[in-house]
Amino acid sequence: xxxxxxxxxxxxxxxxxxxxxxxxxxxxxxxxxxxxxRLLVGELRCVAYKLGxxxxxxxxxxxxxxxxxxxxxxLWSVDCEVVLRSFSSNHIDVRVGEVDVWRLMGIxxxxxxxxxxxxxxxxxxxxxxxxxxxxxxxxxxxxxxxSEKIVEIYEMMIV
Numbered sequence: 649x650x651x652x653x654x655x656x657x658x659x660x661x662x663x664x665x666x667x668x669x670x671x672x673x674x675x676x677x678x679x680x681x682x683x684x685x686r687l688l689v690g691e692l693r694c695v696a697y698k699l700g701x702x703x704x705x706x707x708x709x710x711x712x713x714x715x716x717x718x719x720x721x722x723l724w725s726v727d728c729e730v731v732l733r734s735f736s737s738n739h740i741d742v743r744v745g746e747v748d749v750w751r752l753m754g755i756x757x758x759x760x761x762x763x764x765x766x767x768x769x770x771x772x773x774x775x776x777x778x779x780x781x782x783x784x785x786x787x788x789x790x791x792x793x794x795s796e797k798i799v800e801i802y803e804m805m806i807v
Contacts, residue, residue, distance in 0.1 A: 649744075652677040653754065653785040658686040658716070659695060669699055678725055681740070681754030683787050685709060685719035692721045702726045705740055722754050734774065738767065739786075741774060750781040757789035764790065 652675055654668055672680060680701065685692060689706035696704040701723035709719030722740045724730055733741040733751070741753045753774065757767035767788060775782070 649679075650675065650677040651679040651681065651752065651783065651785050653681045653683070653787070655683045655756075655787045656685050658684065659691075660686065665695060665698060672699055678728055679744075679752060680721075680723040681752075681785050682721040682723070683719075683754070683756035684717075685721055686716040687719050687721070692719070696721070696723045699723065703728075703730065705730075705732060705735070705742070707735055707737055707740065710737070718756075720754060720756055722752075736770070738770060739774070743780065750783065751778065753782065753784045753786075755784055755786035755788060757787060759789045 652672065654671070656664060656668075659665060668680075680699070682692075685695075685706075686709045687695065687706070688708050692704055692706040696702075703724050703726070705722045707718070707720040709716045718737050720735075720737070720740055722730075722742065728744060729746045731743045733743055735741065737756075738758065739753055739755045741751070744750050744752050755767065755771070758764055767790075771784070
């Protein structure tokens with residue numbers, strides 16, 4: 649079972665959806681976790697359909713005076729049993745499977761330096777009392793050095 653995590657940095661540009669669709673067609677993941685969609689859940693459902701996924705769970709973006717920010721989505725195919733455990737503006741946590749049950753969490757770490765500890769506190773709290781195998785994917789917003797930001801180069805190529 650494969651999973652793809654993608655920081656969208658907004659889906660305002662149709663080329664971003666095409667680039668993601670190309671990656672999905674190439675890798676064939678059963679699950680796709682999207683962060684920074686800047687979409688409302690209804691809009692996310694349309695994107696999920698365009699990407700070839702039958703099901704999605706979403707967390708609305710925040711509408712502010714500066715535009716849209718945040719927004720999460722978890723997309724999956726029809727042959728997967730998925731049960732929502734919890735969600736927030738920074739995570740979607742689900743139980744996957746009927747026989748071989750495991751846990752999938754898509755995470756979007758707090759981008760503000762002063763709140764980075766909140767991401768790790770959230771993980772600690774969610775880990776309590778659960779013995780399932782657990783896969784965490786997403787953007788933890790934790791980098792050690794600027795050279796890790798190679799995504800910007802890829803984004804310039806698709807814009």
